[in-house]
Amino acid sequence: MNAQHTAAAPAETPVTVLGLGLMGSALAGALLDQGHPTTVWNRTPHKAKPLADRGAHPAATPGDAVAASGLVLACVLDHDALRTVLDPVAEAGGLAGKALVNLTSGEPEQAVEMAAWAASHGAGYLDGGIMTTPPGVGNPEMMFLYSGDAEVFATHRPTLAALGDPLHLGTEPGLASLYDAALLGLMWATFTGWLHGTALVTSEGTTATDFTRVALRWLTGAVSGFVTTYAPQVDAGRYPGDDATVDVQIAAIGHLVHAAHARGLDTSLPELLKATMERASARGHGSDSYASVIEVLRGAAHR
Known part of the structure; x- marks a missing residue:
């Protein structure tokens, strides 16, 4: 055996x-x-x-x-x-x-x-x-x-x-910490944008749950597609405005500022975003894609 x-x-x-x-x-x-x-x-x-x-x-x-x-x-x-x-x-x-x-x-x-x-x-x-x-x-x-x-x-x-x-x-030892900070910044910006949007729609009686169901579909579909498109533009330093230009976005965010103000909401977040877009436009990126806003965010040290 x-x-x-x-x-x-x-x-x-x-x-x-x-x-x-x-x-x-x-x-x-x-x-x-x-x-x-x-x-x-x-x-x-x-x-x-x-x-x-x-x-x-x-x-x-x-x-x-x-x-x-x-x-x-x-x-x-x-x-x-x-x-x-x-x-x-x-x-x-x-x-x-x-x-x-x-x-x-x-x-x-x-x-x-x-x-x-x-x-x-x-x-x-x-x-x-x-x-x-x-x-x-x-x-x-x-x-x-x-x-x-x-x-x-x-x-x-x-x-x-x-x-x-x-x-x-x-x-490079510092990369994990750098990514951690960057991803947390993304999280907080997303949280705050979602909360501002929730405050806006719930002022008309919509529930946060109903809004979030639509918001998540938007984020995982269209928004993730925009980010995927913009990443190689940032890497190349060229921002073709063939989807929606910075100037178009400035006009669009004006509607958000108006809607929030009319309902008594805090407008500091959309005003900040609008001001950042306007700075990008003033630097010659008005006809470029939204990805060009990174040139403002990078500041003088990068330039």
Whole structure:
């Protein structure tokens, strides 16, 4: 009788999570859900208890936490707090050979500084941007942006996928932070535009739900098509006005300003947009597409 051998399942990668606020706890929880041995540390130890009850290993010190895993995820208050936590570990040689993934919110310049600091202590470094709130962590449809060491990303991509869809933007460490800021700006502008539109139509008795149903169809259809068309125009620096020119848009937004004013709504948002379009027109882009407004937004430094 032939013996049958069943290959053992590969062991999941051990991971350390530094910082157990709402987001850090969500990160650790998602790793536990995927079977990763997870060591956790927080400045206030009691925050580790819910995770310990789920199988996480609380560490008494940052040094103990870092020593437990080759992959270290950090999600603390800010970069100053991160350095306060990790400086003693680094000075003791504890970061050498580790992969440090920094998911602490910050600025691109701080990411560049952290990458250089990590390299000086023998650690590989990725900077990250979490494009969801804590309840979305672990959802494969949610984006996690990374930039920095490509080898670290390639090695640990399967583990990072436990958190969400991992996207490596490039080896420049500040890219993830830069994208994060840009995408949040897009989100806030979209939210505010939607809320202004909602205020306008609900003044006549329409519900926000009814308006949003139509608005989402508009955004995912026509508006996404406009953006897709405008992106290569921006890359080329040429803005053919063969769909709708800036001057046409100025006339159209005047109707929005009037409708909002007539219903007693705040008009500061459409007035701001109108003024930006008018500046583009004054610079000679009146017959160009709306994409040419980027020449105003880029400011004098770009020119």
